[in-house]
Amino acid sequence: MIMADLTTKIGKLKLKNPLILGAGPLSGTAGHIRKCVDAGFGAICAKTVTFSPYLQRYPRPLYRLKDYSIKPDAPFFIPKDYMWLHREHNSIFPADRFVKIIEEVAPYCHEHETVLIGSFAGRGIEEWKRIVSAYAEAGTDAMELNFCCPFPPEGLVSNPADAHLGIYFSQHPEEGAEIIRKLKETVSIPLFPKIGPGVGNIIKMAKIFKEAGADGLSLFANDRLLRIDIETGRPVNYGPCAGTSPHMIAATMRWTAEIVQETGMNVLAGRGVTEWEDVVEMLMAGAAGVEICTAVILHGHKHVKAILDELAKFMERKRYERVDEIRGLALKHILDNRQLIEDTRALYAVVDLKKCIGCRRCGEVCAYEAIYELPKKNNVEQEKCAGCTLCSQVCPVGAISMKERDNDEDHFRALAWEHKDLMPELFGGGK
Ligand SMILES: Cc1cc2nc3c(=O)[nH]c(=O)nc-3n(C[C@H](O)[C@H](O)[C@H](O)COP(=O)(O)O)c2cc1C
Ligand code: SF4
Ligand code: SF4
Numbered sequence: 001m002i003m004a005d006l007t008t009k010i011g012k013l014k015l016k017n018p019l020i021l022g023a024g025p026l027s028g029t030a031g032h033i034r035k036c037v038d039a040g041f042g043a044i045c046a047k048t049v050t051f052s053p054y055l056q057r058y059p060r061p062l063y064r065l066k067d068y069s070i071k072p073d074a075p076f077f078i079p080k081d082y083m084w085l086h087r088e089h090n091s092i093f094p095a096d097r098f099v100k101i102i103e104e105v106a107p108y109c110h111e112h113e114t115v116l117i118g119s120f121a122g123r124g125i126e127e128w129k130r131i132v133s134a135y136a137e138a139g140t141d142a143m144e145l146n147f148c149c150p151f152p153p154e155g156l157v158s159n160p161a162d163a164h165l166g167i168y169f170s171q172h173p174e175e176g177a178e179i180i181r182k183l184k185e186t187v188s189i190p191l192f193p194k195i196g197p198g199v200g201n202i203i204k205m206a207k208i209f210k211e212a213g214a215d216g217l218s219l220f221a222n223d224r225l226l227r228i229d230i231e232t233g234r235p236v237n238y239g240p241c242a243g244t245s246p247h248m249i250a251a252t253m254r255w256t257a258e259i260v261q262e263t264g265m266n267v268l269a270g271r272g273v274t275e276w277e278d279v280v281e282m283l284m285a286g287a288a289g290v291e292i293c294t295a296v297i298l299h300g301h302k303h304v305k306a307i308l309d310e311l312a313k314f315m316e317r318k319r320y321e322r323v324d325e326i327r328g329l330a331l332k333h334i335l336d337n338r339q340l341i342e343d344t345r346a347l348y349a350v351v352d353l354k355k356c357i358g359c360r361r362c363g364e365v366c367a368y369e370a371i372y373e374l375p376k377k378n379n380v381e382q383e384k385c386a387g388c389t390l391c392s393q394v395c396p397v398g399a400i401s402m403k404e405r406d407n408d409e410d411h412f413r414a415l416a417w418e419h420k421d422l423m424p425e426l427f428g429g430g431k
Pocket of ligand 2: 349362368369371385386389390391392
């Protein structure tokens with residue numbers, strides 16, 4: 001019987017497991033942080049602090065859920081997909097006062113082998129140096145540099161310099177790099193800039209931050225998103241605000257894989273992580289640690305143990321001894337379009353008429369009109385089949401399999417059959 005070893009190393013940090021609490025309301029006070037230690041996180045990222053008064057005030061209401069179907073007979077039912085929209089800014093405690101909270105909880109974290117990560121959104125470099133040094137002295141093991149908070153200052157600040165924080169440093173990566181360089185001269189704890197999505201050339205930014213000395217990258221914070229309530233015609237939560245959703249995991253995973261492949265950086269990957277399978281996927285995409293925030297708010301702290309138990313069971317079932325064996329497992333199988341064109345064969349669908357129950361589902365989804373009806377069965381016209389594979393994925397009885405074509409010409413002929421005159425070179429004519 002294999003005992004799964006969940007410990008992992010992120011640079012010089014040693015985590016008892018790869019699950020990291022993303023900064024947010026669950027790490028806003030000493031009591032909150034202790035509760036997350038007890039829940040079993042490998043690392044906890046404390047709520048972001050700042051000196052910017054407008055980020056210490058929250059426009060209300062704080063949280064809105066969209067597409068969150070409720071069931072009176074099942075109050076703990078949590079839908080698989082929902083949209084979370086919020087207006088929570090940074091900690092209401094000014095940065096220097098939160099240092100006392102760090103001092104208070106750091107020993108508890110360390111007694112329980114939990115890595116404590118601080119988070120600061122500074123303005124000028126002196127502010128950055130002062131607070132990051134104070135956090136390091138108070139016992140944080142690493143810092144997330146908040147280059148991500150997507151809140152605009154409109155209507156809240158009179159001095160434009162106050163807006164030069166949070167996502168500003170992802171949008172101006174050279175200025176972010178300068179902060180990283182100066183902080184590396186000041187403290188020895190690892191530094192992870194945390195970035196938001198949609199901030200320009202992410203790979204270029206990652207390289208700039210790596211060059212400046214960043215020990216890794218944390219991605220993603222929330223994006224500014226907008227949903228509309230169609231019954232009232234009004235924006236949900238008054239307009240664009242920070243949001244996340246389980247389906248947003250795909251974008252994080254894509255960027256995690258690309259950053260790891262292009263830069264080799266340690267990525268703390270999160271946004272949309274909800275279940276244990278998401279954690280496995282993130283690790284396989286190359287994440288060094290996996291951040292989770294809203295799912296733990298919705299499911300409660302018990303969700304942490306549930307995820308870790310299932311992760312261990314998965315590893316035992318698949319005979320992985322160490323979590324590091326999973327890390328980046330999928331990367332070598334990621335192919336680009338050139339490789340796909342050169343190294344893979346075109347496909348066509350074949351129906352096993354003995355299995356077909358004649359439900360007609362495949363014909364409905366075939367955008368290429370390649371499926372024709374037989375009495376009580378469906379079949380594929382191979383000359384028209386584009387090999388998209390959709391029919392084989394929706395067939396309820398697994399009656400459709402995909403076969404490789406002998407040559408690509410047949411594939412292109414299938415795509416062009418309706419307009420043979422426009423592509424005579426494919427159909428035996430000259431051009
Ligand atoms: C209510 C709330 C408050 C948050 N506050 C912070 C914060 O102070 N600093 C920060 O870097 N990220 C903050 N986040 C972002 C989360 O750490 C996380 O990056 C984001 O929610 C995406 O992960 P998730 O889909 O697991 O929630 C907050 C998120 C939520 C929902
Ligand atoms: S593989 Fe795609 S194109 Fe071919 S028959 Fe199925 S649905 Fe149609
Ligand atoms: S979806 Fe499957 S079972 Fe239904 S008609 Fe097509 S091949 Fe037959």
